[in-house]
Amino acid sequence: xxxxxxxxxxxxxxxxxxxxxxxxxxxxxxxxxxxxxxxxxxxxxxxxxxxxxxxxxxxxxxxxxxxxxxxxxxxxxxxxxxxxxxxxxxxxxxxxxxxxxxxxxxxxxxxxxxxxxxxxxxxxxxxxxxxxxxxxxxxxxxxxxxxxxxxxxxxxxxxxxxxxxxxxxxxxxxxxxxxxxxxxxxxxxxxxxxxxxxxxxxxxxxxxxxxxxxxxxxxxxxxxxxxxxxxxxxxxxxxxxxxxxxxxxxxxxxxxxxxxxxxxxxxxxxxxxxxxxxxxxxxxxxxxxxxxxxxxxxxxxxxxxxxxxxxxxxxxxxxxxxxxxxxxxxxxxxxxxxxxxxxxxxxxxxxxxxxxxxxxxxxxxxxxxxxxxxxxxxxxxxxxxxxxxxxxxxxxxxxxxxxxxxxxxxxxxxxxxxxxxxxxxxxxxxxxxxxxxxxxxxxxxxxxxxxxxxxxxxxxxxxxxxxxxxxxxxxxxxxxxxxxxxxxxxxxxxxxxxxxxxxxxxxxxxxxxxxxxxxxxxxxxxxxxxxxxxxxxxxxxxxxx
Amino acid sequence: xxxxxxxxxxxxxxxxxxxxxxxxxxxxxxxxxxxxxxxxxxxxxxxxxxxxxxxxxxxxxxxxxxxxxxxxxxxxxxxxxxxxxxxxxxxxxxxxxxxxxxxxxxxxxxxxxxxxxxxxxxxxxxxxxxxxxxxxxxxxxxxxxxxxxxxxxxxxxx
Numbered sequence: 029x030x031x032x033x034x035x036x037x038x039x040x041x042x043x044x045x046x047x048x049x050x051x052x053x054x055x056x057x058x059x060x061x062x063x064x065x066x067x068x069x070x071x072x073x074x075x076x077x078x079x080x081x082x083x084x085x086x087x088x089x090x091x092x093x094x095x096x097x098x099x100x101x102x103x104x105x106x107x108x109x110x111x112x113x114x115x116x117x118x119x120x121x122x123x124x125x126x127x128x129x130x131x132x133x134x135x136x137x138x139x140x141x142x143x144x145x146x147x148x149x150x151x152x153x154x155x156x157x158x159x160x161x162x163x164x165x166x167x168x169x170x171x172x173x174x175x176x177x178x179x180x181x182x183x184x185x186x187x188x189x190x191x192x193x194x195x196x197x198x199x200x201x202x203x204x205x206x207x208x209x210x211x212x213x214x215x216x217x218x219x220x221x222x223x224x225x226x227x228x229x230x231x232x233x234x235x236x237x238x239x240x241x242x243x244x245x246x247x248x249x250x251x252x253x254x255x256x257x258x259x260x261x262x263x264x265x266x267x268x269x270x271x272x273x274x275x276x277x278x279x280x281x282x283x284x285x286x287x288x289x290x291x292x293x294x295x296x297x298x299x300x301x302x303x304x305x306x307x308x309x310x311x312x313x314x315x316x317x318x319x320x321x322x323x324x325x326x327x328x329x330x331x332x333x334x335x336x337x338x339x340x341x342x343x344x345x346x347x348x349x350x351x352x353x354x355x356x357x358x359x360x361x362x363x364x365x366x367x368x369x370x371x372x373x374x375x376x377x378x379x380x381x382x383x384x385x386x387x388x389x390x391x392x393x394x395x396x397x398x399x400x401x402x403x404x405x406x407x408x409x410x411x412x413x414x415x416x417x418x419x420x421x422x423x424x425x426x427x428x429x430x431x432x433x434x435x436x437x438x439x440x441x442x443x444x445x446x447x448x449x450x451x452x453x454x455x456x457x458x459x460x461x462x463x464x465x466x467x468x469x470x471x472x473x474x475x476x477x478x479x480x481x482x483x484x485x486x487x488x489x490x491x492x493x494x495x496x497x498x499x500x501x502x503x504x505x506x507x508x509x510x511x512x513x514x515x516x517x518x519x520x521x522x523x524x525x526x527x528x529x530x531x532x533x534x535x536x537x538x539x540x541x542x543x544x545x546x547x548x549x550x551x552x553x554x555x556x557x558x559x560x561x562x563x564x565x566x567x568x569x570x571x572x573x
Numbered sequence: 574x575x576x577x578x579x580x581x582x583x584x585x586x587x588x589x590x591x592x593x594x595x596x597x598x599x600x601x602x603x604x605x606x607x608x609x610x611x612x613x614x615x616x617x618x619x620x621x622x623x624x625x626x627x628x629x630x631x632x633x634x635x636x637x638x639x640x641x642x643x644x645x646x647x648x649x650x651x652x653x654x655x656x657x658x659x660x661x662x663x664x665x666x667x668x669x670x671x672x673x674x675x676x677x678x679x680x681x682x683x684x685x686x687x688x689x690x691x692x693x694x695x696x697x698x699x700x701x702x703x704x705x706x707x708x709x710x711x712x713x714x715x716x717x718x719x720x721x722x723x724x725x726x727x728x729x730x731x
Contacts, residue, residue, distance in 0.1 A: 217684055218674035222653060260657050260675065406667065413607075413659070426607045430705035433666040437698040441668025441691070 070167065074136055077161050078129055086160055087125040091323045095153045095292065097301075097316060098124050110251070111300040116146075132157060138169050148173035152291040152320070176294055183224050183256065183293070185211035188286055188321075190314065191225070191259075192275040192341055193266040194455055207311045207337045210259055210276070211290065221260040226293060228254050228313040230303035252303030252313070254296050263356070269417060271360040275455060277341065280351040281321055289321035311340040318344065325349075341456040355451035359414055360536075365449045366407050367535065374404060379534055381408040382415075385431045402439040408432055411535065476511040478519065500527035509549075518558065522546035532568060541566040604655055606662055606707050650679045655709035662702055668695040680720070680729050689725045 086092060096114075098105040107114075107121045115121055117130035134146045135154060147154045148171055157163070189210040209226040213219060230250035266272040281289070301313065315327040327343050344350060357365070367375055374396070381387045381404065388394075393401065409432040416425050465480040482505035502525040509519040527542040543564040549556050654661070657672050664670030669691050677690045694701065694716070701707075701715045720726040 216678055218671070218687075219678045221657070221671060221675040222678060258653060258656075260653070260660075264657075264660075409663065421605070421608055426705045429607050430702075433662060433702070434699070436663075437666040437695070441695045445667075 070136065073167060074133060077163065078132055080161060081128060081132060081157075082125075084160075086157075087128040089160075091156055091320075092128060092153070093124060094316065094320045094323070095156060095295075096120075096124060096127060108301055109299060110302045114295075114299050128157075132161075135163075135168060142171065143173060143175040145169060145171045145173070147171045148176050150295050151176060152288060152295055155291070179294065180290070183211055183290055184213070185224070185290065186214050186283060186286060187212045188279050188281055188289060190277040190279060190318075190341070190344060191262070192277065192337060192455065193262070193270075193272045194275065195272070207314055207340055208262065209314055209317065221258070221263065223259045224256045225259040225262045226254060226256050226314075226317075227262075228252060228301075228310045250303045251300040253298070253300060254293065254313070267356060267358045271358045273358045273361055273452075274356040275341075276354040276356060277344065278351045278354070279318070279344070279349050281318075281349070285321040289317055292317060292320045311337045315340055315343065318349065322349075338455050345456055353451075353454065355449075357449045357451075359410065359417075362449060363407065363410050363414055363535075366403070366410075366447060369447060370403070370407070374400065375534075378404050378407050378411065381405070381432070382412045382428075385428055388435060398439055399443050399445065402436065402443050403445045405432055405436045405439075406445055409436060471511075474512045474514075476509050478507055478509050480505065480507040482506075500525065502526075517549070517556075518547070520546065520548045539566050540568065604658065604709050606658055606702060606712070607705055608659065651709075651713060653679055654713060658709050658712060664691075665694045665698050665701060668692075682726070682729050686725055686729075689723070690720075693719060693723055693726060 081087070092098075093105070097108040099108060104122060105124050109115075109121070112121075115127055115130075116134045117123060117126040120127035120130065131146065131150070131153060135157065137146070139145045139149075142148065147168065151173065158165070158168075189212060191208045191210050193206050208228075210220070211224040211226065213223070230252050263274070266274050303309065312328060319325050319327055325347055327340075327347060367378065370378065373392075377387060377393055381393070388405070393404070396404070409429065412425065412429055412432065416422065416429075419425075465478070465482070467478040467480075469476055469478065482502060502522060505520075505522045505525070506518070507520040508516055510516045522544065523546045525544045525546070527544075528540055532538060541564075543562075545560075545562040547558050547560050549558050551557075654676055657675060660670075660672035661676050664673035673691050673694065674687060677687045680690075682690045697715075697719050700719065701712055703715075717730050721730045
């Protein structure tokens with residue numbers, strides 16, 4: 029065991045001792061001569077408050093249950109937080125009531141590190157309790173939450189946006205999209221790029237081999253954490269590297285609600301939740317944050333089996349939380365749009381210029397108007413960068429890119445070449461994620477009835493509005509068949525079914541691919557047999573889908 | 574509907590590991606203009622959990638990790654400018670854009686002076702970006718020199 033580990037374990041043990049119920053009285057007594065808070069009188073006040081809280085069944089309130097992430101389980105409750113540091117009571121994870129009493133008592137105690145003072149560390153639940161029980165601040169330890177205030181300086185926001193980067197077929201997780209929150213300060217205009225992006229994801233620092241990695245991601249086993257980073261990193265990641273359009277839904281939370289969300293976020297700093305790909309994922313956790321912000325909302329109840337990001341968008345829409353929507357097209361979407369605006373001969377010049385700078389001295393370029401030239405240079409540059417975004421630095425490409433930038437700079441800034449790209453149909457307006465189907469038919473002179481259930485999420489034959497064009501993604505679909513005079517049988521069980529169909533043209537040369545695996549009943553040797561099948565392949569598609 | 578299928582190959586599942594992005598766990602300073610973002614591409618399973626690997630951050634000032642602070646910007650401010658250097662260079666060449674606004678915000682340039690900032694940057698493209706191998710610290714040093722010499726922008730450079 030390395031020394032640092034031993035020290036950290038010792039620290040943990042000490043921490044535990046400090047907060048265990050049995051010793052808390054002792055800690056209080058030790059501090060008594062210095063601050064005198066636990067006088068007989070104060071002890072009475074605490075007892076009285078506890079009684080008041082119990083009498084009013086405060087622990088049953090949805091605000092408390094949300095703040096501690098309790099869900100009903102059997103006759104009781106279970107918190108989704110998988111981190112003992114999050115609870116003061118020994119059985120805090122299972123008992124909202126015990127936890128409330130313990131927190132209340134803790135409020136009156138002094139912590140050695142002022143930033144670990146309950147009012148600082150768990151600022152949202154402290155404030156809620158203080159409000160509910162009308163506790164006079166003068167009775168509580170004086171606090172100055174330095175670390176929190178320092179963080180709030182950066183994170184403090186007056187508006188919150190739910191961000192939904194749309195689907196992307198080359199990465200299985202993103203095929204369902206992803207959601208994150210952005211905290212904006214409106215007093216600084218145009219600062220979205222440096223707004224805080226709040227992301228819930230798995231901490232995968234232990235480096236498994238990738239199969240194990242995938243398994244643990246799906247089945248659970250990675251700790252999930254909230255992290256924050258500047259939003260431009262997300263723009264770079266989604267818009268530029270992964271070629272995903274981003275949808276931004278600004279929420280209509282009040283200042284008070286926004287503040288509550290940010291304070292609760294602080295409570296979740298370094299707190300672990302186990303991460304599950306299908307249900308307890310990024311989207312689920314963000315909805316919980318919004319529930320904390322606006323008490324009374326029930327956004328997570330609908331997600332029993334799966335929380336698919338686009339469904340979370342639907343649920344905030346249903347709860348009338350959306351104030352406005354902004355569409356931020358991927359770099360590739362932008363390039364495609366700008367190219368389509370050009371006549372074909374100018375598209376050719378774009379393509380040539382992105383390979384050979386000398387085209388800029390040829391008459392077919394020089395005879396164009398400055399505005400047309402500026403447009404062509406700008407698109408050529410964007411296209412060249414797009415092509416090389418995932419490649420390592422190549423001196424020739426870098427030189428050409430720089431030459432194009434220099435040329436772009438030679439046109440006056442006043443020549444406006446901006447085009448606003450019309451947003452496609454909003455993703456939440458696409459069809460829903462689950463499908464029941466029924467059908468009748470005849471096979472081998474027998475009539476049958478089919479019942480099907482599809483878990484997620486989109487077929488090529490479905491209405492494509494709001495979805496990535498040419499993409500089929502289904503994980504888990506089942507078909508049962510009843511034949512005349514026979515019992516119900518499994519007809520087909522598809523575990524994974526992905527079809528990515530992307531057409532090529534002069535500018536873009538994507539690979540199309542498909543994979544499908546599952547069980548299927550087939551007529552083999554004149555007998556119905558359930559067989560396992562796996563199909564996969566890559567292909568090249570030219571023309572329109 | 575025309576569709577020509579011109580090839581068939583088996584899917585190869587690759588697992589390229591993530592390269593550290595600019596401004597990532599290591600020192601973000603000194604990255605170069607027009608850098609490729611190699612390796613950050615489609616890693617089959619890496620983003621299944623929308624994960625982060627180690628170094629999970631909760632504030633934007635991720636602390637100093639070996640870089641010294643210089644110039645007028647704080648470490649995190651300079652780090653941010655350096656991380657959006659590519660986008661910024663395109664906006665400077667063009668004369669405006671989101672990255673231009675963002676850099677102005679990071680330098681504390683007030684709304685009423687942003688237009689001047691954009692104009693001055695655009696006019697000095699060749700000074701700020703003298704070649705394709707310019708580094709982020711060189712870029713910021715030139716910018717600060719130019720801002721200092723400008724009657725409107727000098728107040729933003731201490």
